[in-house]
Amino acid sequence: MPFLRYPPVVASPFSLDEQGQPKPTYPCPRPGCRREVPVRFKGFRVEHLKHVGWEAYRVESYVNWCGHKREVIPVPREDGLVAFVPALGEAR
Numbered sequence: 001m002p003f004l005r006y007p008p009v010v011a012s013p014f015s016l017d018e019q020g021q022p023k024p025t026y027p028c029p030r031p032g033c034r035r036e037v038p039v040r041f042k043g044f045r046v047e048h049l050k051h052v053g054w055e056a057y058r059v060e061s062y063v064n065w066c067g068h069k070r071e072v073i074p075v076p077r078e079d080g081l082v083a084f085v086p087a088l089g090e091a092r
């Protein structure tokens with residue numbers, strides 16, 4: 001990937017979507033970090049929730065490749081996709 005901006009010793013933060021394109025990234029919101037992390041939930045559908053053991057309207061968390069935990073609340077939308085609302089009071 002010509003735009004790889006990370007040392008090769010770091011596990012690739014990129015994942016590919018169904019078309020083999022790198023997923024979009026955003027800067028980690030943790031102050032002092034700002035590393036680019038993948039947007040994980042593009043096209044995430046309601047039926048995917050149970051695949052990952054998550055429940056709608058419950059605070060769920062995941063850890064970005066940079067090691068920072070994020071907490072989100074999955075909210076099903078009418079179109080079958082899931083919106084992820086950042087939980088307030090981010091865990092340390």
Ligand SMILES: [Zn+2]
Binds near residue numbers: 033
């Ligand atoms: Zn981070």
